[in-house]
Structure formats: structure tokens, C-alpha cells
Amino acid sequence: LPTRSGTTPAPAPSRPLDVLGVPGEINLDYAASAPCARAAADAVAELLPWYASVHRGAGALSRRCTLAYERARQTVGDFFGARADDHVIFTRNTTDALNLLARAVPAGTTVVTFAGEHHANLLPWPRGSVRLPVPTDPAGAVRALAAALTELRRDSNAALPVLVAVTGASNVTGERWPVAELARVAHRHGARIVLDAAQLAPHAPVDLLALDVDYLAVSGHKLYAPFGAGVLVGRADWLDAAPPYLAGGGATSHVGPATHDVTWATGPARHEGGTPNLLGAVALAAVCAALAGADRAALAAGEQALLARLRTGIAALPHVVELRTFGPDTPRVGIVSFVVAGRDSAEVAARLAADHRIGVRDGLFCAHPLARRLLTEAAGRTGRRDLPPTALRASVGLGSTPAQVDRLLAALATLG
Ligand code: PMP
Numbered sequence: 001l002p003t004r005s006g007t008t009p010a011p012a013p014s015r016p017l018d019v020l021g022v023p024g025e026i027n028l029d030y031a032a033s034a035p036c037a038r039a040a041a042d043a044v045a046e047l048l049p050w051y052a053s054v055h056r057g058a059g060a061l062s063r064r065c066t067l068a069y070e071r072a073r074q075t076v077g078d079f080f081g082a083r084a085d086d087h088v089i090f091t092r093n094t095t096d097a098l099n100l101l102a103r104a105v106p107a108g109t110t111v112v113t114f115a116g117e118h119h120a121n122l123l124p125w126p127r128g129s130v131r132l133p134v135p136t137d138p139a140g141a142v143r144a145l146a147a148a149l150t151e152l153r154r155d156s157n158a159a160l161p162v163l164v165a166v167t168g169a170s171n172v173t174g175e176r177w178p179v180a181e182l183a184r185v186a187h188r189h190g191a192r193i194v195l196d197a198a199q200l201a202p203h204a205p206v207d208l209l210a211l212d213v214d215y216l217a218v219s220g221h222k223l224y225a226p227f228g229a230g231v232l233v234g235r236a237d238w239l240d241a242a243p244p245y246l247a248g249g250g251a252t253s254h255v256g257p258a259t260h261d262v263t264w265a266t267g268p269a270r271h272e273g274g275t276p277n278l279l280g281a282v283a284l285a286a287v288c289a290a291l292a293g294a295d296r297a298a299l300a301a302g303e304q305a306l307l308a309r310l311r312t313g314i315a316a317l318p319h320v321v322e323l324r325t326f327g328p329d330t331p332r333v334g335i336v337s338f339v340v341a342g343r344d345s346a347e348v349a350a351r352l353a354a355d356h357r358i359g360v361r362d363g364l365f366c367a368h369p370l371a372r373r374l375l376t377e378a379a380g381r382t383g384r385r386d387l388p389p390t391a392l393r394a395s396v397g398l399g400s401t402p403a404q405v406d407r408l409l410a411a412l413a414t415l416g
Pocket of ligand 1: 031
């Protein structure tokens with residue numbers, strides 16, 4: 001708008017990690033899908049006029065798209081600390097990445113997980129996988145894994161591979177799991193480890209090399225990029241030896257007349273059959289580049305302040321009970337699950353939306369074994385018999401504000 005003096009003020013400069021949103025709508029559901037960052041939107045807008053086939057055309061537009069796609073692969077791999085010989089395979093999301101790895105593990109592999117995982121890290125694994133109970137503290141997770149791997153190695157053929165599959169941060173509680181320690185234990189027992197970084201990556205740097213994990217899976221839509229692109233990063237050998245995840249064009253280097261006369265490509269192409277999601281990959285890479293250039297310690301400090309505000313506010317409401325797996329002081333990302341005593345969670349979520357324009361998630365968060373256990377634990381801890389069978393979850397990130405958190409707390413206060 002023109003100012004009083006008649007001059008038009010310069011628009012505020014948009015920064016790559018600003019997020020898009022709708023004025024008046026309070027989004028506290030980043031853990032489901034985070035809003036799109038300016039960096040991602042700009043990268044998509046810049047590439048759209050060049051839209052053409054990736055890996056399949058000789059024209060200038062097509063060549064630029066192929067280059068952009070392969071550059072995106074490099075940027076994403078670098079951002080996650082990929083080793084020089086790791087593969088960076090674009091997938092649809094974390095679920096897709098973990099399913100791809102599940103299909104690529106050698107025959108006879110035992111996968112070891114904890115029951116605290118998201119379904120995406122529980123359900124894809126082959127029969128015979130081991131699911132350890134949810135531990136009561138992070139050190140207990142490390143001890144339980146060591147004991148399980150010792151037993152597994154004693155009871156089964158030591159030559160058979162073992163893969164440990166763990167989350168970096170819980171999508172239910174935001175609690176961080178001791179990834180580096182779990183990786184050390186896994187490697188000490190000759191196992192590999194895959195990190196489900198869907199919830200950790202949006203909040204903290206995740207570096208394969210530094211954590212010494214073998215594979216990592218993430219979703220672009222939780223990392224401020226649009227839906228549709230995720231990535232599996234990790235060791236090449238199993239992936240190159242596995243049947244292609246998506247058989248079809250692009251996954252082959254030779255197809256002859258006979259049905260068996262097929263030579264599959266090696267490298268990422270082997271598992272990326274079909275025309276790839278160029279815009280998704282480029283958007284994800286743009287966010288990675290923006291985050292790589294940001295002061296992530298400052299971003300994390302801002303988020304932790306919001307988280308503390310939210311948790312302190314919830315603790316002050318006698319009718320609201322926080323869910324947690326570990327002790328209250330366990331490091332977390334910006335996620336809190338809770339229940340309102342005596343209230344149905346779906347009804348509370350609907351009221352928050354309708355009366356306060358606040359978006360949160362309700363349900364069991366695609367982590368049924370964990371969420372049910374935490375609901376039972378919360379009932380035991382508080383002695384309350386009026387807790388509902390499902391929960392609510394609020395989550396924050398880039399662009400979230402103290403005023404938004406306060407609006408949620410004020411709305412919850414009215415439900416007492
Ligand atoms: N793992 C965790 C920890 C998650 O929070 C999610 C998404 N809620 C997933 C995996 C699956 O992600 P996507 O739905 O993007 O595949």
C-alpha cells in the first residue's frame with residue numbers, strides 16, 4: 001500500500017526459509033506435512049518454464065532438466081553427509097524409501113526395530129524381523145539393542161545380514177533417539193543401521209557420516225518442500241544387487257526380445273524406473289541448500305523456546321496430559337502429543353479448527369503400538385480414568401510463533 005507520503009514501501013525481502021501460509025490459519029501440524037519454504041517454491045517456479053523430460057531428451061530444455069535433477073541428487077546427498085560411494089535414490093517419501101530398502105536387503109536378513117516406530121518403519125520389513133519393546137529411556141534402548149544383537153548372533157548363522165531400523169525422532173512425542181550410540185552397537189555386532197530421519201531432519205542436521213549410519217530415509221514434504229519426493233541415501237552394494245524396485249523404462253541398460261533378456265541398470269537408476277519427479281527433487285534440494293546455508297543452531301534455539309512454551313503451558317493445564325516415552329527432560333524436536341481428559345480427541349481437533357482456526361493432528365499417528373502404550377502410561381502416571389483412547393499432536397517449525405502457541409494453549413484452557 002502507498003504510504004502517507006505517497007511512496008510505495010519496498011516489500012519485505014523474502015528469505016529462502018520463510019514458509020508459505022494462509023493468513024489467519026494457524027498450522028500446528030508440521031510433523032504431518034510442513035509448509036512449503038520460499039526456497040522450494042522459487043526453485044519450482046524457476047524451473048517450470050523449462051519443464052521437459054528428464055534423462056530422455058536431447059533438447060535444451062530436457063538437458064537442463066536432467067542437469068537440474070542430477071544436481072539435486074548431489075545437493076541432497078551432500079546435505080545428508082553421503083559417502084562418496086553411497087547411492088542417493090529419489091523416492092516418493094520415507095515410506096517409499098524404507099519399502100525400497102526392505103526389498104533390497106539380501107535374502108535371510110533379519111531386521112531389528114523397536115515397537116516405538118512409525119508404521120513406515122515397522123511394516124515393510126521381511127517376515128522374521130525382530131520387534132523390540134519400547135524402552136523406558138534412551139540408554140535402555142541401547143542396552144536392549146546390544147542384548148538382542150548378541151542373542152541373534154548366538155542363535156543364527158553369523159554370516160546372515162542384520163539391519164537395525166530406528167527413528168531419529170519420534171513422530172508421536174518428538175523425543176530423540178540415541179542414533180549414534182545405536183549405530184555403534186549395531187556395527188559392533190556386524191549389523192547395518194537405517195535411520196528413519198523423517199522427523200529429525202526438519203529440526204536438526206542429519207549427517208550419515210557423523211552418525212555413522214548406513215542408510216537414511218526422509219520425506220520432502222516434512223522438510224518444507226512440496227509433496228511427492230523423498231530420498232533413500234546409503235550403501236550401494238545391497239541396492240546394486242537387488243531386483244529393481246520399479247521395473248520399467250530408465251531402470252534397464254538393455255532389453256532383448258526374450259522375457260529374461262534384461263540387463264538392469266546399476267546406480268540410482270536401477271530403482272527409479274519411470275519418469276522421475278523432477279520438481280519434487282529440485283524443491284527438496286533447494287530446501288537442503290537453504291538449510292545448509294542457515295544458522296541451524298539459531299533455528300533450533302527458536303524452536304526449542306516454542307517447544308518449552310508449549311510444554312510448560314500444557315503442564316499448567318490440569319485437564320491436559322502430555323504423552324511421553326522417556327523422562328520429561330529427554331531432548332525433543334518440536335512435537336508434543338497430549339490428551340484432554342474427558343474429551344474425545346477427534347472432537348477437540350475439530351473444535352480447534354472450527355472455533356480457533358488451529359490445525360493439529362488427532363488419532364494414533366500411524367504408530368499404533370507406541371501411541372496405545374503411551375496412552376496407557378499416561379493413565380497410569382496421572383491415575384486418571386477419563387483419558388480418551390486416541391490423542392492430539394501439536395508440532396512447530398520454521399515460521400511458528402509464540403502467539404500461535406499461546407492461541408492453542410488458550411483454546412485448550414477453555415476445554416477444562
Ligand atoms: N517415519 C516417521 C517418523 C514419520 O513421522 C513419518 C510420517 N508421519 C513417516 C516415517 C512416513 O513418512 P511419509 O508419510 O512421508 O512416507
